[in-house]
Amino acid sequence: MSSQPSDYQRLDARAVKATVDRLTGRIRARFPERNLGEVSASLSGAIDELLLRPQARWYGWARIASRVVVFLLIAVLFIALAVLIGQAADDRQPESVWEWVQIVESVINDIVFVSIAVFFLWQLPLRWERSHDLASLHRLRSLAHVIDMHQLTKDPDRLRADFRKTPQTVELGMTAAELSNYLDYCSELLSLVSKTAALFAEHTQDNTVLQTVDSIEDLTTGMGREIWQKIALLPGRAPREIDAEHRVPGGYGA
Template sequence: MRIARIWSRALMWLILAATLVAMALGIHDATVSDERLRTSLDWLPLIETVIADLVYAGVAVYFLYSFPERIRRGRTLALLHQLRSMAHVIDMHQLTKDPEMLRESFQPTAVSRPLDLSRDEMERYFEYCSEMLSLVGKTAALCAEESRDVVVLDTVSTIESLTVGMSRKIWQKISMLPR
């Protein structure tokens, strides 16, 4: 990341210097001439070239200046995508754990998976899932701790909302466990 920032800054200064040299040479060529009579229309191509050079140099400088930030954004968004995926995996693992399976009146079907957890083990399992979701949300917040990028901050907020919602559903399951 640091190398990309150094290279982009070096290229930015090189482009600015090349633009200034090109403008100085153009002005020199326009002012030094053997012709005695110069009209204001003779300056028109020079002005047009200077404006085009400034615009292109500005675009190049903006691109190079924002390059390290775009690299950082891409890496952060990739990490946040992995965290979102991890939250969904945690949620999928606890989906088969139904508190109703612990009730005495529960009648399993032919496709029902046997439950090998006691009530206390299932409660602990749900608590662990909730804690892992909390850790995923906090890790996402830490990823964007120093970022001011709106897209990254919005993604972090979405992941935190997602994990809180999933954790809420898990706690509802805990409250439904038979005593």
């Protein structure tokens, strides 16, 4: 069955998760003793818990309920206005200007209060959804910083022949090729964090959420740029070691 053209114009949470899962397997296969694979698994878990949107049905019902209440409030307002107009048209219409002022004031108060209630109820489901999205994006921002911490101490200068250790030097424990792979995995993870954040822009027009997505994309882009600067400084520009059994057709190797 052929896919609709729109299928190629939108990010799919399940496809992003599948890419993260493949990357997790590649990291664990090459660096089983390091925790970077657990960070990648955490990103996959974030997509499971937050982006497949288990509360989406609940948000839908809340939106329907708020719209029903809004309709009832507007109906009550129109009924009240019709009653007041009917009273003013019959024989019991007010005899003084002050009585007219009281009626107009009552009508204005009713309209203002109903308008405030309508605005609040209309926006309530959107506020709940925004709160959920911002909490999810905050988790992704934290994951980006965790990934950055994993590469922060991986200094390629330690692999130089003229590097002099100090008592405070942390052992790298990697060859140039292994460090190249490790840093590249960090770069891919940051890119997938950015793609995961972009999933939120697929279903919302909320400016706060969109601005937060943009800030995460800027953050991960800056971090990725620093990683590639490290890769460029590796002695001899050590090539990545690619295992054929982990190669992804049409994508990156391991």
